[in-house]
Amino acid sequence: MIHKEIFNNEFLIRNATTADVVQMEFVQKQCYPSLDQSELLNRDHFMNHIKIFPEGQFVVEREGEIVGSASTMRIFFPKExxxxxxxxxxxxxxxxxxxxxxxxxxxxxxxLPEYRGLGLSRELYLTRQEIAKKLGLKGQIIAGMTIGYGRVKDRMTIEAYCYALEIKKFTDPTVTPQRKAGFRWIKPLYNYINDPEAGFACILLYFPVDENYKLKLEAKDGI
Structure with missing residues (x-):
């Protein structure tokens, strides 16, 4: 289990407990205002995640207040x-x-919006990477929400948007920090999430524990 202080002990990253779920639900609502209600995590979902995979659920705490959270599960690589x-x-x-x-x-x-820009998400990703390594996993997989894509989806494809991010033509509020944290491209995901700001799309990314690891997928997987 994880319990570490960061940023001169101002913040604490630790595994989530059942006592945190109400505050985690609040964080979720504040962070995803445009996400469809059917895809918002609530306290019951968080409670179940802690029950099923306790070492994979995290919170960021400041003076007793939960200011961030992260939920994970274990899977084999999604081929489709x-x-x-x-x-x-x-x-x-x-x-x-x-x-x-x-x-x-x-x-x-x-x-939480008022705590963004401090590097807390990066610290959470790195903490998850520590746990992935301890568990003997290959690393992390995420579907990065392309929050900036919704503004340009009528003018460019998600592939073009990915390329523009890759060459740093512009930045994305979510995907750019994920890339800086260590995540690597896999492929776009169409109609992955019901969020118009993201253009209903995401980018599948991976962050290997072994930095020399190269993900090899068949052509049919869209790479």
Whole structure:
């Protein structure tokens, strides 16, 4: 289990407990105002995640207040295109968490708006990476929400948007920090999430424990 102080002991990153779920629900609502209600995690979902995979659930605490949280599960690498609800068992993870899975799948990451820009999300990703390594996993997989894509989706494809991010033509509020944290491109995901700001799309990314690891996928997987 994780329990570490960061930023001159101002913040604490630790594993989430059942006592945190109400505040985690609040963080979720504040972080994803444009996400469809059917895809917002609530206290019951968080409670179930802690029950199923306690070492994979995290919070950031400041003076007793939860200012950020992250939820994960274990899976084998997804070979087919998938959606957020399908991957997460409609947010419950009861049926989709794979106890022997060799990747940590990040289904949620949220930092309260007033605490963004401090590097807390990066610290959470790195903490998850520590746990992935301790568990003997290959690393993390996430579907990065392309929050900036919704503004340009009528003018460019998600592939073009990915390329523009890759060459640093512009930045994305979510994907750019994820890339800086160590995540690498895999492929775009169409109609992954019901969020118009993200253009209903995401980018599948991975962060290997072994920095020399190269993900090899077949052509049919869209790489």
């Amino acid at each position: 295109n998938h959606s957020f609800l399908a991957t997460t068992d409609n947010l419950w993870i009861t049926k989709t968490h794979q106890k022997e899975g060799d990747w940590m799948y990040g289904l949620d990451m949220g930092i």
